Amino acid sequence: MTFSPELEKRIEKLLASYPSNRRKSALIPMLMYAQDETGYVTRELVEEVARRIGIPPVQVDEVVTFYTMLWRKPRGKYHVQVCTNISCLLTGGEELYEHTCKKLGLGHRETAADGVFSLEEVECMGACSWAPAVQINYDFYHHVTPEKLDQLIDDLKKVH
Amino acid sequence: MLYNEPSPLETRVLTRRFSLPNSASIDTALANGGYQQFLKACGMTQEQIIDEVKASNLRGRGGAGFPTGMKWGFLPRQSPKPKYIVVNGDESEPGTCKDRVLIENDPHLLIEGILIAAQAVGAKAGYVYIRGEYRYLIDIMEKAIDEAYAKGWLGKNIQGRGVDFDLYTHTGAGAYECGEESALLESLEGKRGQPRIRPPFPAVAGLYQCPTVLNNVETFCAVPSILEMGGKAWADLGIPKAGGTKLTCLTGHVNKCGVYELPLGFPVEKMINEVGGGIRGGRKMKAFIPGGSSCPVLKGDEAWPLTMDYDAMAKAGTMLGSGGVVIMDETTDMVKAALRIMHFYAHESCGWCIPCREGTTWLKKILTRLDRGVGTTRDIDLAGDLAKNMLGRTFCPLGDAAALPTISIVEKFRDEFEAKLRKVQVAVPAFPDSPLVVMQ
Numbered sequence: 001m002t003f004s005p006e007l008e009k010r011i012e013k014l015l016a017s018y019p020s021n022r023r024k025s026a027l028i029p030m031l032m033y034a035q036d037e038t039g040y041v042t043r044e045l046v047e048e049v050a051r052r053i054g055i056p057p058v059q060v061d062e063v064v065t066f067y068t069m070l071w072r073k074p075r076g077k078y079h080v081q082v083c084t085n086i087s088c089l090l091t092g093g094e095e096l097y098e099h100t101c102k103k104l105g106l107g108h109r110e111t112a113a114d115g116v117f118s119l120e121e122v123e124c125m126g127a128c129s130w131a132p133a134v135q136i137n138y139d140f141y142h143h144v145t146p147e148k149l150d151q152l153i154d155d156l157k158k159v160h
Numbered sequence: 161m162l163y164n165e166p167s168p169l170e171t172r173v174l175t176r177r178f179s180l181p182n183s184a185s186i187d188t189a190l191a192n193g194g195y196q197q198f199l200k201a202c203g204m205t206q207e208q209i210i211d212e213v214k215a216s217n218l219r220g221r222g223g224a225g226f227p228t229g230m231k232w233g234f235l236p237r238q239s240p241k242p243k244y245i246v247v248n249g250d251e252s253e254p255g256t257c258k259d260r261v262l263i264e265n266d267p268h269l270l271i272e273g274i275l276i277a278a279q280a281v282g283a284k285a286g287y288v289y290i291r292g293e294y295r296y297l298i299d300i301m302e303k304a305i306d307e308a309y310a311k312g313w314l315g316k317n318i319q320g321r322g323v324d325f326d327l328y329t330h331t332g333a334g335a336y337e338c339g340e341e342s343a344l345l346e347s348l349e350g351k352r353g354q355p356r357i358r359p360p361f362p363a364v365a366g367l368y369q370c371p372t373v374l375n376n377v378e379t380f381c382a383v384p385s386i387l388e389m390g391g392k393a394w395a396d397l398g399i400p401k402a403g404g405t406k407l408t409c410l411t412g413h414v415n416k417c418g419v420y421e422l423p424l425g426f427p428v429e430k431m432i433n434e435v436g437g438g439i440r441g442g443r444k445m446k447a448f449i450p451g452g453s454s455c456p457v458l459k460g461d462e463a464w465p466l467t468m469d470y471d472a473m474a475k476a477g478t479m480l481g482s483g484g485v486v487i488m489d490e491t492t493d494m495v496k497a498a499l500r501i502m503h504f505y506a507h508e509s510c511g512w513c514i515p516c517r518e519g520t521t522w523l524k525k526i527l528t529r530l531d532r533g534v535g536t537t538r539d540i541d542l543a544g545d546l547a548k549n550m551l552g553r554t555f556c557p558l559g560d561a562a563a564l565p566t567i568s569i570v571e572k573f574r575d576e577f578e579a580k581l582r583k584v585q586v587a588v589p590a591f592p593d594s595p596l597v598v599m600q
Contacts, residue, residue: 017287017328022368024350029331032292053350066352066510069292069334085254086453086486087411089500123336123504124254125293128411128484129418130163138295142163 001048007037011052023053027063031070040071076111076118078156080104081135084121087128092145096132097121099146103153116160117153162265164418167435171397171405173385174378175421178265184300186307189268195313197387198275202321206237209280213383215391217403222248222339222376223452223482224557225470232373234363235281241370245274245286246348246362249377250332250339252291253452254504255484258407259377261419263290263297266381267304271313271327273380276387277373278325285326287367289344292333301329336508340556341374343510354512355556378407378483398424402469406483413440413489425469432487443489447573451481453501454561456568460488478568494573495580498566499527505562516559519550523566533580540577544570 003011010033011026018025030049031041038045041064050057064070082097101107104117111118127133130142134149141152162178172178182188189195201209214229235243247270251259263270274286290297305327308314316324335353337343342356345367366372382404386394395403402424408431409419415437422431428448432439439445445460450468456478458466466472473480488497506520526543529535547563547570554560570577 017330019368022349025330025348027350028333028347032331032333062352063350067292067333067335069332084500085504086449086497086500087255087484089497090412090486090488090492123507124252124256126251126257126260126291128255128257128486129409130257131411131417135293138293140296 001044003034004037007033015052024055024059027053027055027060028067031060031064035070040074074111074115074118077116077160078136079118079120080153081120081122081125083123083125083127083131083133083135085124085128087124088132091131093132096134096144096146096149100134100149103150116157162261164416167416167418167420169430169435170421171423172421173394173397173405174262174269174381174407175265177269178261183265184267184304186268186304186311186313189266189272190311193388194268195272195275197384198272198279198313199319199321200387201276201279202319202323204279206280206282209276209387212391213280213386216382216386216394217391217398217401218379218382218386218394219402219470220376221378221382221406221483223253223454223479225480228375228379231363231375232277232280234361235371235373236364239371242285243281243283244367244370244372245278245281245283246345246367246372246374247274247286247288247377247380248339248341248344248374249288249290249294249297250344251294251377251482252336252339252508253454253482253484254501255409255411255449255452255486256482257409257411258419258483260294260297261407262377262381263294264300267301268308269381269384270301270377271304271308273383274327275313275318275323275325276383277375277380279323281371281373283373284324285328287328287330287348289330289332289338289348291338292331295331298329298331305329335510336504337510337556337558340558343556344374345372352510354510357555399467399469401471406468406480408468408483408485410436410485410487412485412487413443413445413492414438414487415440422468425467425472428466428468429464431468431485436487439487439489441489443491445487446490446492447488447494447497447569449481449484449486449488449565450478452484453486453504453565454557455479455481456564457572458568459572494569494576495527495531498569499524499531501565501569502527502562505558509558509562513554513556513559515550515553516562519546519559520562522546523562527566530577530580535577535581537578537581540570540574 014026046060050060084093106119108121134141134144218228219225338347338353343353347353362372362374448458448463502524506524509516509520511517547566550559550563
């Protein structure tokens with residue numbers, strides 16, 4: 001499996017961050033950075049990461065099944081995450097999530113057939129004072145209204 | 161960048177460089193006192209640094225509030241093993257968004273705090289663990305680390321003082337549990353984020369079973385100003401037993417939500433009405449959470465006379481927690497709030513201990529029934545009892561964190577649970593023969 005030169009550079013730096021007998025520490029960051037390129041954690045990626053770190057693939061699976069940000073099925077190019085936790089709930093997060101479901105025609109952790117969008121109702125993302133909040137991939141959007149969300153999604157559709 | 165206007169009532173100590181242009185750059189930091197306290201620390205003994213931190217009454221800012229100086233003092237002076245500094249930037253406590261602001265606006269303050277801690281215990285390497293969702297902060301932190309290496313504030317023989325220290329970032333991948341210190345260490349070692357049995361504590365056997373200082377981002381960020389002002393003067397910013405300032409996140413139904421740096425002991429009434437601009441729409445405050453959803457919930461009337469500090473909150477039966485203040489006005493559906501909070505803990509329970517894994521899921525089911533109006537009065541008692549049975553029966557505090565808000569909401573807002581039963585009994589005539597409803 002080949003990675004882009006940028007990812008290779010990042011992985012090299014990552015592996016140098018930990019003591020030489022503690023390469024397993026690089027596991028979670030390596031999966032996260034690689035997933036950004038592959039879209040999700042494929043079988044091939046599990047085996048590649050296991051090989052690079054020098055552990056059995058089952059130890060990679062153990063980790064992948066624990067962390068919610070590591071995806072075992074394809075996500076959209078734009079992964080829309082709407083927070084409905086307490087601070088967002090109080091400021092309209094639930095209505096915003098329902099609106100987003102309708103707008104995208106998707107439910108929790110579902111990906112559109114054309115692979116452009118996927119949706120997730122997420123737990124607290126750390127934007128509580130500027131709620132309700134949405135993350136699209138790694139970008140934060142604060143004080144999001146249904147109208148603002150429509151605009152964001154329509155703009156992304158155009159770019160795509 | 162800053163996402164809300166600062167308040168004139170703030171005491172800006174940790175956040176004092178935030179309003180400067182390019183506040184995250186090393187040039188801005190160095191031109192405005194950055195790294196000078198690390199140089200001061202280089203001329204102090206380990207005991208002197210730790211004593212200064214003890215004198216400041218700094219308590220851990222992640223939520224538990226353990227005295228920082230004492231925590232550092234637990235590390236063995238002599239150790240054949242290397243020592244590590246680990247920064248907890250896994251900020252995921254609902255209602256809390258302060259570490260994000262600190263790293264985004266002044267990463268060099270964090271690096272300086274880490275360097276001082278490293279001097280205090282003799283550590284040579286450190287990791288900044290940042291939650292996966294905060295990827296942009298990893299980029300900001302890495303840029304800051306690169307700048308610090310380039311200008312000789314990290315690496316070998318820092319500023320010719322004979323001090324070596326290496327610093328790295330480490331991304332999480334979405335797990336609230338990794339904010340718990342021993343689970344964070346497991347995650348940093350490339351494993352599932354499940355807690356370790358303690359003792360031994362991280363000070364003795366932390367990362368790679370080596371002595372480790374593990375503190376919250378804000379705790380490290382407080383350290384440079386402690387050395388600058390002196391521990392005693394820093395402590396006096398707050399109140400006796402709770403020194404300094406605290407980044408406080410106002411969230412929910414206040415007019416001016418935002419992150420504000422307020423001295424410990426700040427009155428709740430002043431915080432809500434003057435810093436926060438009052439309750440939305442001039443309404444009454446129904447409920448108040450002082451520091452993240454893991455704290456017991458207070459009724460609005462209980463909260464108004466309090467002050468924001470560890471002892472005052474403990475006396476009122478809750479905790480200061482992480483600084484994530486959640487304010488709920490009279491329109492809030494408390495049953496729904498309890499359910500949403502439990503939904504979170506059921507999702508985030510790591511599955512290691514049965515009382516937490518099963519308890520949170522059962523509670524979620526019971527609260528769902530109550531919220532939908534198909535519950536019974538017995539469900540209300542069951543929710544309270546079940547939550548009480550989780551207390552103190554798990555390896556890590558997640559079990560308590562899930563139980564405490566439920567117990568407090570059920571006790572203090574029981575009338576709302578009952579009203580929902582009655583309301584739905586009338587509103588949903590499809591259920592009259594259901595045994596669940598007959599039991600009333």
